Amino acid sequence: MEFQSLIARLSQQYNNQLPFVVYRSPNQSRLNAYLQLNDILFSVENFSERGFVFAPFNSEAKTVLIPQAASKHIVSDYKSTNTKVEVEVSVEEQEDEKQQHIQLIKQGVEAIVSGEFEKVVLSRKETVNIKSKTIFQLFEDVLKNYPTAFVYLWYHPKVGLWIGATPETLLSVENNRFSTMALAGTQEYKGNMDVVWGQKEQQEQQIVTDFIVDGLSKTVKSISIGEVNTVKAGNLLHLKTKITGLLKDDLQHVIEILHPTPAVCGLPKEEAKTFVLKHENYQRTFYSGFLGTLNLQDSKTRNRNRRNVENNAYATVKTTTNLYVNLRCMEIVDDTATVFVGGGITKDSNPEAEWLETVAKAKVMKRAILL
Numbered sequence: 095m096e097f098q099s100l101i102a103r104l105s106q107q108y109n110n111q112l113p114f115v116v117y118r119s120p121n122q123s124r125l126n127a128y129l130q131l132n133d134i135l136f137s138v139e140n141f142s143e144r145g146f147v148f149a150p151f152n153s154e155a156k157t158v159l160i161p162q163a164a165s166k167h168i169v170s171d172y173k174s175t176n177t178k179v180e181v182e183v184s185v186e187e188q189e190d191e192k193q194q195h196i197q198l199i200k201q202g203v204e205a206i207v208s209g210e211f212e213k214v215v216l217s218r219k220e221t222v223n224i225k226s227k228t229i230f231q232l233f234e235d236v237l238k239n240y241p242t243a244f245v246y247l248w249y250h251p252k253v254g255l256w257i258g259a260t261p262e263t264l265l266s267v268e269n270n271r272f273s274t275m276a277l278a279g280t281q282e283y284k285g286n287m288d289v290v291w292g293q294k295e296q297q298e299q300q301i302v303t304d305f306i307v308d309g310l311s312k313t314v315k316s317i318s319i320g321e322v323n324t325v326k327a328g329n330l331l332h333l334k335t336k337i338t339g340l341l342k343d344d345l346q347h348v349i350e351i352l353h354p355t356p357a358v359c360g361l362p363k364e365e366a367k368t369f370v371l372k373h374e375n376y377q378r379t380f381y382s383g384f385l386g387t388l389n390l391q392d393s394k395t396r397n398r399n400r401r402n403v404e405n406n407a408y409a410t411v412k413t414t415t416n417l418y419v420n421l422r423c424m425e426i427v428d429d430t431a432t433v434f435v436g437g438g439i440t441k442d443s444n445p446e447a448e449w450l451e452t453v454a455k456a457k458v459m460k461r462a463i464l465l
């Protein structure tokens with residue numbers, strides 16, 4: 095289907111207040127949309143379901159499901175015209191928010207120094223007027239700006255509307271082969287990928303790698319750890335380690351081990367989570383949760399021998415799951431976008447620098463809003 099026809103179909107779905115999701119995987123032009131046929135709020139029971147999941151940060155709350163069987167699947171192509179427009183995002187004075195966030199970071203550092211935990215990710219939200227843009231124009235501007243991210247627009251009338259462009263995979267599985275990543279440490283991209291990383295950033299990223307490897311090693315068949323690389327996500331650079339291997343356990347157990355990783359919560363997980371829930375003065379809801387496709391089946395018919403087409407056709411069925419961490423995202427209510435941003439805090443954190451990091455992260459969504 096043509097991109098504009100897909101948007102028209104999704105607008106209709108939105109006006110009828112029916113759930114849908116539309117997304118594009120990193121470095122692809124293909125768009126996938128699932129349009130639910132009713133407005134039931136389905137939730138995941140044990141991750142054996144098929145469909146598109148939308149999970150909150152707090153795993154005690156329910157994970158929403160758009161079931162594959164209860165929705166229409168539409169595929170389209172988004173060809174970026176390659177007219178990436180750079181907009182300067184001016185940052186107005188946010189003195190109150192700044193002092194409040196710096197106070198929160200200081201509390202986090204104190205808790206680390208007193209031995210409560212090793213790392214905590216602390217976040218805040220910011221509201222921005224989306225001016226006269228429709229949600230679909232906004233989605234297109236996010237698509238245009240972030241070709242290497244997982245870009246999505248998700249809507250459920252009983253939950254809300256979210257848009258994001260995340261650089262972080264939580265878990266990808268193809269049959270029993272898995273891949274995940276430890277993504278942490280941030281600096282602004284200034285035209286050069288060959289940058290030097292401070293000890294604080296290296297340590298905060300290593301904590302994520304160790305957590306994933308320790309947790310998964312107990313339950314997977316095999317695991318291998320890649321090198322630490324610098325990767326670009328919008329205007330930011332991060333440190334990333336790819337972790338791959340073979341699973342033997344069910345998906346639910348693996349997701350329980352991973353989510354929330356110390357890239358969005360902290361270490362040890364429970365202590366950091368308690369701190370986040372108690373001290374951040376707002377509810378994260380779906381920010382730093384995860385989203386993506388669950389157990390989708392892709393069957394391909396192939397020919398063993400091109401010369402004897404009739405007798406040799408065989409089908410291979412792949413089951414794939416592709417889950418991403420919900421970062422660089424916003425929730426839209428009427429003409430207001432709430433942008434969510436956070437950063438990893440360790441004993442070496444400088445509160446002023448951590449504040450500036452969240453200001454830089456907020457620009458990812460603001461750039462698309464102001465385009």
Ligand SMILES: C=C(O[C@H]1C=CC=C(C(=O)O)[C@@H]1O)C(=O)O
Binds near residue numbers: 434455
């Ligand atoms: C928690 C966020 O980013 C995570 C992912 C990459 C780098 C991060 C950091 O440097 O703190 C965070 O761990 C966010 O963007 O809100």
